[in-house]
Amino acid sequence: METLINLGYLIAAVLFILGIKGMTSPKTAVRGNQMSATGMLIAVVSALLDHNVVSFEYIIIGLLLGGTIGFIMAKRVAMTGMPEMVATLNGIGGGASLLVAAANYLESQKLAEMGQFTPTYDWSLAVILSILIGAVTLTGSFIAVGKLKGSIGDSNKVRLYKWIVKLCFATLIAGAVYFTMYNPLQADLLIIGLIVVCLILGICLVMPIGGADMPVVVALLNSYSGLAGAAAGFVLGNNGLIITGSLVGASGIILTSIMCKAMNRSLTNVLFGGSMSEQSGVSRSENDAFYEGKVKYSSPDELAMLLDGAQKVVFVPGYGLAVAQAQHATRELANMLEKNGCDVKYAIHPVAGRMPGHMNVLLAEAEVPYDQLVEMDAINPEFSQTDVAIVLGANDVVNPAAADDPNSPIYGMPILDVHHAKTVVNVKRSLSPGFAGIPNGLFTRDNSLMVKGDAKDVLQETISALKEL
16 A cells, blocks of 8 residues: 555656646646646545545545635636735645644644654654744735735835844744754744744735735745645655645746846845835836826727738737736737738737736637747847837836836846837826836837727727728
């Protein structure tokens, strides 16, 4: 039985790895997700066989309750809310690791009293890491959710939070050393105290970070949840949990690195540099003054006439497209252009839409061909030959200041070079700044037009006007 259980864990691990590999491409993402789900099922069954289960009734109730909640959440969440859902699941994963380790700690106390358990250094270290990382992930993730939703704004008390973080770290190091070096099973109050400190630490680590950097934070917290799960696996002696947690932890770190590179930010700058909008210091009145009298406004009718003679058009999707649910209207307009012999592509920035792959999945819903979704490095050389670039709700990822202004907080950030297109049409509800909190010089360029309004409404009106030409 032990051999079969370990074989189950091994098969699950292989399926997880193949599943992650499959999700690197839209063409294989569905199959990759199915393989990962199958691997998780095998891992769960192996875990149930691996340990003495107290009551299968409670497990069945938990499966039904958790499955129902997950199904409802997955069905109801809008594509714009996907980053928030990912952050929520990270927090729940961290909280689960915290509870599992705490429960094992209490159970070990009872076993020790009966002479059936002797704590080792490895066990003590695994318990403390699982509890501490899990607690930080729990509160940090829910603060991230609040910032993504806009219900928690950027903080102006960065220095205060930094001092609290330093104090928490010092406390945690001292507490963890004491817990692992002395009698860990007689440290109930210490464990409770450390959990409280870590919950506070999670809040204070994320609060000073600006909303623009939340995608990086969510990826990092995803890694934390995996590390907490791996530590819980060492606590329970469960090989499957160790493997799964390690994969999540490693992939989360890699994703964090990719996103930092895409934003030209170091991880330490993201975590401890404060809000990007605070660094810019641009007020609302200064933002409005930047655009006054410089923006050339257009209309869907004029956009239709512009597109009627275009030979190459590139759509640049952003968060505004996701908010407006304009992916189907975008696809319909693209179909019309292609029938007229126009070459149509979609330019995808690595962090457009708040998380990697957000725009890919959104456009895949509208059955946009995969080969038309072109990544930033591949599409940038083509903008100079593009007749019309249509920016749908994107802001910071197309801001020329990243390339032209050394004083800009986003200077050096890789962007989509839409400003090199012959004509740029920006579709936005307003001239409010993006997450970086700075004006966008793209909107005032000579080759740039602005069509104000909801992306879906603007595109549908453009489609109607194009049909009448």
